[in-house]
Amino acid sequence: MSRIENLKCTESAIIIDALSIINTNGKGIIFVVDDSNKLLGIMTDGDIRRALLNNAKLNESIKEFYNNSFTYATTVESAIEKLKKLNHRVQILPVIDENFILVDYFQKETLYQIPISAPSLRGNEFKYLVDAFLSTWISSTGSYIEIFEANFAAFCEAKHGVAVSNGTVAIHLALKALGIGRGDEVIVPDLTFAATINTVFHSEATPVIVDVEEDSWCIDPKEIEKAITPKTKAIIPVHLYGQPCDMDAIMAIAKKHNLYVIEDCAEAHGAMYNGKKVGSIGHIGCFSFFANKVITTGEGGMCTTNDFKLMELMKVMRDHGMNKSRKYYHEVIGFNYRMTNLQAAIGVAQLERIDEFLQQRIALEQEYRTKLSTSNIIEFQRNDLGKRQKITWLVSILVKDNYKDLLVQKLKEKGIDVRPFFISLGEMEIYTPYVFSNTVSIRLSKTGLNLPTSLETTERVIDTIQEVVQEIEGALIK
Ligand SMILES: Cc1ncc(COP(=O)(O)O)c(C=O)c1O
Structure with missing residues (x-):
C-alpha cells in the first residue's frame, strides 16, 4: 500500500469516517479526493472539531466542512521548494501531479537531506586536534606534520611524503619540482576535475587533453602515445573515481620518451595497480584530503615520492624556496604551500582508520x-x-x-x-x-x-x- 493511502478519503465520506482515518494515520489531516483520485480538498482534525461544535452530526457528509482552498505541492517541485511552503500552520502538504491527481504527501519529518559524502571524525581527530592546539604549534611547524607525512607515505608504500595545503597545489608543486614550465607540454585526461589541468596552466606549460578508456574511464595510453611531441615533458594520469590507470603502459611510454609521470591520486587513496599502491609508481603522486575524500584534513594534500632529492626540493619549494639550513636564503622561487599542524593532527587520526x-x-x-x-x-x-x-x-x-x-x-x-x-x-x-x-x-x-x-x-x-x-x-x- 502506498503511504498516501491512509490519508485519503472520498467526498462521500461522513464525519465519523474522516475522524476514524485521522485517528489511524495520526497525522491530524485527510486529503479529500474524487473517484479518479483528483484532489478536492483537505480536512484537519481542527475542521472536524469546529464542525461538531457547530452542531454537525457524526453521520453527516464531510462535503460542507472540508477546505477547498489549501496549500499543495506538485511532483515537479524540489524538496527545497516544498519546504518553503511549510509553516507553523501548514505542516503537511498533499503532492499532486500535472492532472491534480493526489500522488504523495510531504512533511519535514519525511525529508532527509542525504549528502553525497560526509567525513567521519569520530576517532582520535578531536583529541589530536586539541593536543596540537594546546601545544600552540598551530601553523606549519609541529610534530603532527612529520608523523602524518611518514605514516601516509608508509600507507602508500612510498618512501617520502610532503604535506601541502591542498590537492591542487600538490600537483602544481610536483610540476614545478620537476622543472616543468613554459614551452613544455603536459598530457592530461579529458575526464577529470579541473585542478589537474589548471595546475599545468599555473606552471605556464601547455596542456594536451587526451581521451579516456571505455572500460576504466581513465586516461588511454594509446591516446597518450599518439599525442606525444618533442615538447612533451610529463603525463598526469588521474586514477579517476578510485580506478587505477593502466600504469604499466603509462610507465613504459614515459620511459621510452623520457617523460615524467605525476599520478593524480586525489580520488584513489589505497588503490593498487599490479600489487603497487598508487602514488608509489610514477615520479610523484599527488593526493587531496578535501572533506569528501577517503580521508580528510579539511583542506589538505600530499605529494609522495620515492626520490629523496625530489622530496627535499618539494619541501624547500613549499616553504617559499627557503634553504633548510640557512634562514631567509632562498635558493629557488617557491610558494607557501604548507599544511598546518592542526590539519596534520586530523590527518594522523584519519589515517588510523x-x-x-x-x-x-x-x-x-x-x-x-x-x-x-x-x-x-x-x-x-x-x-x-x-x-x-x-x-x-x-x-x-x-x-x-x-x-x-x-x-x-x-x-x-x-x-x-x-x-x-x-x-x-x-x-x-x-x-x-x-x-x-x-x-x-x-x-x-x-x-x-x-x-x-x-x-x-x-x-x-x-x-x-x-x-x-x-x-x-x-x-x-x-
Ligand atoms: C582528480 C582531482 N585532482 C585534484 C583535485 C584537487 O584537490 P583539492 O580540492 O584538495 O585541491 C581533486 C579534488 O577534488 C580531484 O578530484
Missing part, C-alpha cells in the same frame, strides 16, 4: 550493486580490470538512454544528493583549444553519476534509490 573507511566503502558499493543488480538502465564502474584494484571513493555508475537527468531530479525530490560526472574538459570553452582527443570521455561525462557514499549512506538511502530506479524502469515498460 583508513582501512576501516575503505572496507566500509567497499561494503556500501556492494550493497548498491546487489540492490541495483536487476536494473537495465544502470551500469556500475568496472571492478574486474585485471591488474587494477580499485577502491570505492564515490560509487560511480553510468545511466543509460538519457535517464540520468530524470534520476537526478527524482532523487533530488527525495532529498538525496547525487553528482554528475565531471564535464569533459574539452567541452568547456577555456580548455577546448587544448583537446587532442575526447570522444569516449564526452559520452561518459554525459551519462555518469556518483551516488552518495559515506557513513551517512544508510540502507534506507540505498533502498530509496532502488525504488526510484524501479519507478523509472516501471514507467518505461508501460
Whole structure:
C-alpha cells in the first residue's frame, strides 16, 4: 500500500469516517479526493472539531466542512521548494501531479537531506586536534606534520611524503619540482576535475587533453602515445573515481620518451595497480584530503615520492624556496604551500582508520550493486580490470538512454544528493583549444553519476534509490 493511502478519503465520506482515518494515520489531516483520485480538498482534525461544535452530526457528509482552498505541492517541485511552503500552520502538504491527481504527501519529518559524502571524525581527530592546539604549534611547524607525512607515505608504500595545503597545489608543486614550465607540454585526461589541468596552466606549460578508456574511464595510453611531441615533458594520469590507470603502459611510454609521470591520486587513496599502491609508481603522486575524500584534513594534500632529492626540493619549494639550513636564503622561487599542524593532527587520526573507511566503502558499493543488480538502465564502474584494484571513493555508475537527468531530479525530490560526472574538459570553452582527443570521455561525462557514499549512506538511502530506479524502469515498460 502506498503511504498516501491512509490519508485519503472520498467526498462521500461522513464525519465519523474522516475522524476514524485521522485517528489511524495520526497525522491530524485527510486529503479529500474524487473517484479518479483528483484532489478536492483537505480536512484537519481542527475542521472536524469546529464542525461538531457547530452542531454537525457524526453521520453527516464531510462535503460542507472540508477546505477547498489549501496549500499543495506538485511532483515537479524540489524538496527545497516544498519546504518553503511549510509553516507553523501548514505542516503537511498533499503532492499532486500535472492532472491534480493526489500522488504523495510531504512533511519535514519525511525529508532527509542525504549528502553525497560526509567525513567521519569520530576517532582520535578531536583529541589530536586539541593536543596540537594546546601545544600552540598551530601553523606549519609541529610534530603532527612529520608523523602524518611518514605514516601516509608508509600507507602508500612510498618512501617520502610532503604535506601541502591542498590537492591542487600538490600537483602544481610536483610540476614545478620537476622543472616543468613554459614551452613544455603536459598530457592530461579529458575526464577529470579541473585542478589537474589548471595546475599545468599555473606552471605556464601547455596542456594536451587526451581521451579516456571505455572500460576504466581513465586516461588511454594509446591516446597518450599518439599525442606525444618533442615538447612533451610529463603525463598526469588521474586514477579517476578510485580506478587505477593502466600504469604499466603509462610507465613504459614515459620511459621510452623520457617523460615524467605525476599520478593524480586525489580520488584513489589505497588503490593498487599490479600489487603497487598508487602514488608509489610514477615520479610523484599527488593526493587531496578535501572533506569528501577517503580521508580528510579539511583542506589538505600530499605529494609522495620515492626520490629523496625530489622530496627535499618539494619541501624547500613549499616553504617559499627557503634553504633548510640557512634562514631567509632562498635558493629557488617557491610558494607557501604548507599544511598546518592542526590539519596534520586530523590527518594522523584519519589515517588510523583508513582501512576501516575503505572496507566500509567497499561494503556500501556492494550493497548498491546487489540492490541495483536487476536494473537495465544502470551500469556500475568496472571492478574486474585485471591488474587494477580499485577502491570505492564515490560509487560511480553510468545511466543509460538519457535517464540520468530524470534520476537526478527524482532523487533530488527525495532529498538525496547525487553528482554528475565531471564535464569533459574539452567541452568547456577555456580548455577546448587544448583537446587532442575526447570522444569516449564526452559520452561518459554525459551519462555518469556518483551516488552518495559515506557513513551517512544508510540502507534506507540505498533502498530509496532502488525504488526510484524501479519507478523509472516501471514507467518505461508501460
Ligand atoms: C582528480 C582531482 N585532482 C585534484 C583535485 C584537487 O584537490 P583539492 O580540492 O584538495 O585541491 C581533486 C579534488 O577534488 C580531484 O578530484
